[in-house]
Amino acid sequence: MKIILSLIVFFATISLVANASESYWAIRTDLRKCAYPMCGGYFVREVGSNKSEVYVKSLNQTVKGGGSTVDESLYKFAPSYTVVVKGDIKKDEIIVSKIFRLLPKPDKPFNFDSELNNFYIVDSKETNSNIEIKKLNSNKSEKLNSIENSYSQDVSFVPMDWLEYKVTTGESVFTVSGRIDSNKTVSIDYMFISLPDPKLCPKELIAVRCANGTIPTYTIAATRCLSFSGCVHRGICPLVVPGCSGGYTLKSYASKPNGCPRYYCIPSFLS
Structure with a gap:
């Protein structure tokens, strides 16, 4: 029994270490023309760091909790640094557990270098009335009363309940504009939503057929x-x-x- 318990603790510790090693990276597709794997992969930059970008030959997705992988067409060839991934670089590839893509603002192009140190995520495990946001790739966090979202003014007819769901469940990373005000409120400037979207929708088992001209x-x-x-x-x-x-x-x-x-x-x- 002691051996079994020791093994459980051992593997749980390995899991915690693996999760702790994950960081957030912005990526761009390598468009150079040469033989794979020397070209054709991705350049990645660590969010919140001034380190130079690193080349990886591939993006290797890990699937947890019955989720699904993200189709490559949803992130490959996206504009530079408009995709953020959560993962860990192993040798010449990046092992990814989450992929986020920027919701564009047509009149406000995104500049990664300007937002480099300004990325946050909501702690979806927070259970009290406060909202806690954590700065990506750091130990810094802030308690808030509310989060406003500039997309309601900047993008026409985008469903705001969808964006709120993405933010409050930790399914979005985002940048904020300005500082936290006296009411403990921040405003989201740019959002990156998790992919795939939607996910885990109930499947329709029987096709809907309406009668009498309805x-x-x-x-x-x-x-x-x-x-x-x-x-x-x-x-x-x-x-x-x-x-x-x-x-x-x-x-x-x-x-x-x-x-x-x-x-x-x-x-x-x-x-």
């Missing part, structure tokens, strides 16, 4: 998962279709009470 309607959760909400007769719908900000794509779903489309905008790399 059509299916849906609701959408903060996770961006759709749920069937009943069949309705189609009514008269507004003819105006909203437009999305640059870098975003219009999406819609039929909604109650009359089956009209409900529109929203998501970053084009998710469409």
Whole structure:
């Protein structure tokens, strides 16, 4: 029994050490033309550090808790340093457990060097009324009363409940503008959302079929998962279709009470 307990403690310690070694890195795709693996991988820069970027031949994803890997098309060839990964460099590859991609702001291009020391994540394990944000790759943290989000003003028709969900669950890393004010509030300047998105949505086991000329309607959760909400007769719908900000794509779903489309905008790399 003592041997079994010792083994459990040993492997738990290894796991903690492995998790502790992970850092956050911004990446850019290597576009040089030469034979792989000397070229064609990624250059990575440690967030919050002035160290030079490092070349790795590949990004190797680890999957935990029944999750899924991120399709390479969602991050490879993204603009330089608009993808942040959580992981550890092992030899000539980076072992990654989380991938985040920037939500663009069409009128405010992102500059990684300007934001290098300004990346945070919410501690999703916090249980009291305060919000704790942790600075990436450091031991610094701050207790807050609230977090504001500039995307509500800067990006048209982006679902703010989705962004709030991403932030409060630790599924987003972000930069903040200015300092924490007297009300213990900060404003998010740029957000990087975790991929894939959405994830772990319930699968529809039976295709929805509505009778008597009715059509299916849906609701959408903060996770961006759709749920069937009943069949309705189609009514008269507004003819105006909203437009999305640059870098975003219009999406819609039929909604109650009359089956009209409900529109929203998501970053084009998710469409």
